[in-house]
Amino acid sequence: MTNKQAVDTRIDAGWIVPVEPDGVVLPEHSLLIRDGRIVALLPWAQADAGFEAGQHQRLPDHVLIPGLINLHTHAAMTLLRGFADDLPLMTWLTEHIWPAEKRWLSPEFVYDGSRLACLEMLQGGITCFNDMYFFPEAAVQAATEAGQRIAAGIIVIDFPSNYAADLDGYLNKGLALRDAMRDHPLVSFCLAPHAPYSTSDRSLEKVLTYAKQLDLAIHIHIHETHDEIHQSLEQYGVRPIERLRHLGLLGPEFIGVHAIHLLNEEIDLLAEHNCHIAHCPTSNLKLANGVAPKAALLARGINVGIGTDGSASNNRLDCWQEMRLAALLAKGMSGKAEIVPAHYALRMATLNGARALGLDDRIGSLEVGKQADVVAVDLSGPHTQPCYDPISQLVYSAGRQEVSHVWVAGQAVVKDRTCLTLDEAEVVGRAHYWQQKLSA
Incomplete structure (x- = not known):
């Protein structure tokens, strides 16, 4: 006769970093999962005494962390990786990306590109991504087949595309998808107006109406370039954030992407309205747009998450690259080495993103009762030795190549660095197919 509790999965790790409480490291602990949720985090001996697991994974050289959250991306654009590099944003968009999309954009393109993105992200420990792209139903299909969480963007933009002809078309299609998938445990939704320069006041007013009615976040690019600010001043007489404030969009449901060129009073506005920022440092640097004022945003208490674009x-x-770069840029720009310590950089890539998406009651930290979105990171390699502080090693030494196992809602999706839910050869083969089409 045993008094042990039955659980589905037990994972023994050298360390567990739950993210909440901040900076805590639990050495030689087990994480117990039942029905997709975390039921306990205990020292190994206590887990031995109290639980019987259907599956028992022993990872003594690993650290367990919450699944990483990519707060801003366009997943299907993996098929345009390297398509038009080393160009400024508007040249890149108007002369290369938008013409290619006009010719090739389709549900098939988005499905294949999103599957490639899901494969890359899952193998890098990203268990949830906030997407903004056309044909979101194809991205949702790809993500759910991969066993990955998606916050799908209901795209709004003031020009026709292969997806929709006008504002009502974008909204009607996106909201129909939301109605069809609203009860799926891995799917949530945001309203995703592309940017202030590509959406009219009428479009933004409709977005706000639906956001309030349906309790949806608003996910939008803001203040990415000097040009968009100058354009707003010429067209509307105010900078984009002031225009959004006047229209009523700023609030706790607002996720502003990039937010590079900000005045102090604009940072105050974002703080006053409890807005969130998706920080995408690599994309900002690669497009020569600048560096977001991270230290100032944090000083005002603004919630900042990590995105890849x-x-x-x-x-x-690669959220590992982004969180390391976010920490280093903040230090270099502020002259303060203590700005964005390692534990906060990890929080940006996990719990802060969950909070921005309104999912922090479910994911973003390893806490009893939350969904078991878990990543195992192997710290046994030479470039992560010696290990004085696992959190420091995660942010400054490790990378996605150290991710060995991933679970989403307790289900294994990556094991021994191999994705279990997607056929890698098939996914890569489809990428080659699209490369040939776009290169012809």
């Missing part, structure tokens, strides 16, 4: 403007869907 799309593969066409970053080339990597």
